[in-house]
Amino acid sequence: MLIARRPEGAHQGGLLEFPGGKVEPGETVQQALVRELLEETAVTVSPGDLQPLIGIRHDYGDKEVFLDVWEARVSSGEPRGLEGQPVFWLSPDDLLAGDFPAANRPIIGAIRLPRQLAITGESTSLKDAVERTVAGQLHSRSPLVVLRLPSLSPQAYTEAVAHCLRDLPEASLMVHDRPELVADMPVAGVHLSWRRAAELAERPVPDDRWLGVSCHSGAELAHAAAIGADYATLGPVLPTSSHPGNPGIGWDRFTELAGNAVIPVYALGGTGPEHLERALQAGGQGIAGISWWWPAPDNELEA
Ligand SMILES: Nc1nc2c([nH]c(=O)n2[C@H]2C[C@H](O)[C@@H](COP(=O)(O)OP(=O)(O)OP(=O)(O)O)O2)c(=O)[nH]1
Numbered sequence: 001m002l003i004a005r006r007p008e009g010a011h012q013g014g015l016l017e018f019p020g021g022k023v024e025p026g027e028t029v030q031q032a033l034v035r036e037l038l039e040e041t042a043v044t045v046s047p048g049d050l051q052p053l054i055g056i057r058h059d060y061g062d063k064e065v066f067l068d069v070w071e072a073r074v075s076s077g078e079p080r081g082l083e084g085q086p087v088f089w090l091s092p093d094d095l096l097a098g099d100f101p102a103a104n105r106p107i108i109g110a111i112r113l114p115r116q117l118a119i120t121g122e123s124t125s126l127k128d129a130v131e132r133t134v135a136g137q138l139h140s141r142s143p144l145v146v147l148r149l150p151s152l153s154p155q156a157y158t159e160a161v162a163h164c165l166r167d168l169p170e171a172s173l174m175v176h177d178r179p180e181l182v183a184d185m186p187v188a189g190v191h192l193s194w195r196r197a198a199e200l201a202e203r204p205v206p207d208d209r210w211l212g213v214s215c216h217s218g219a220e221l222a223h224a225a226a227i228g229a230d231y232a233t234l235g236p237v238l239p240t241s242s243h244p245g246n247p248g249i250g251w252d253r254f255t256e257l258a259g260n261a262v263i264p265v266y267a268l269g270g271t272g273p274e275h276l277e278r279a280l281q282a283g284g285q286g287i288a289g290i291s292w293w294w295p296a297p298d299n300e301l302e303a
Pocket residue numbers: 010011012016017018019020021022063065067101102103104
């Protein structure tokens with residue numbers, strides 16, 4: 001990721017930034033970004049290459065900003081600080097240790113989080129759940145899997161986590177509703193049901209793990225952000241077989257709520273990879289769900 005350091009005298013001066021600047025009258029956001037990158041860092045990006053990442057409103061007290069963040073590849077030019085500022089590349093994980101302004105935290109989250117969040121579906125037993133989780137991840141290559149197994153006892157659930165950790169790629173397993181497991185197990189983080197998140201007043205896991213919350217309204221998204229969540233899921237967006245009769249909030253409402261949220265928001269409920277572009281256009285982080293990756297039970301294995 002191309003990073004610059006803001007000049008000392010500027011607002012949030014001396015801190016790191018994603019290159020960019022203010023939109024001028026008569027410009028689109030995309031034109032402004034292409035112009036600012038060229039003026040400040042000597043690189044060219046093509047407007048057709050820009051992908052929306054996240055929009056963040058932030059009140060610094062002395063100034064309120066709306067950061068409209070887009071992702072692009074440098075199409076030509078060697079980056080240089082044309083205003084005398086240091087300009088350099090950092091890997092997504094190295095962004096974590098960078099001294100960025102406060103509004104940048106969710107932007108860094110959006111860069112490091114995947115576009116697809118896989119959630120486990122129905123399962124008949126511990127063994128079945130583990131086998132299907134591992135097989136499904138292997139097949140779909142989902143970078144982040146939420147192990148949601150409400151039918152298992154707490155002890156059986158802990159066992160299932162330990163089994164999955166042995167066979168899944170590092171930092172790909174999210175536990176569901178059990179933040180205490182984060183202390184002893186190398187899981188990627190914890191995903192909370194809304195019921196569990198509603199009981200909390202602060203972040204229950206350290207900053208180096210992900211915290212996600214299942215949300216269904218603007219008020220729930222605001223609470224998720226207030227307890228320090230890194231992301232939320234929002235839905236159901238579309239009708240689902242698990243909630244017959246519920247038409248879902250639809251893409252317009254999703255767009256409105258994700259636009260007002262200050263954390264990355266995944267579209268959940270009836271959504272699959274075929275809705276990814278739609279979710280990104282709507283200002284979402286991507287899609288979350290079960291049906292597109294959760295394997296059918298393996299009857300031969302059962303027998
Ligand atoms: N470009 C950029 N600005 C950021 C980031 N994070 C963040 O809080 N900001 C804030 C700082 C500023 O208040 C605002 C961007 O303003 P800017 O860079 O166009 O303008 P500026 O205040 O430095 O100077 P000026 O245009 O008023 O002369 O957004 C970031 O990652 N990149």
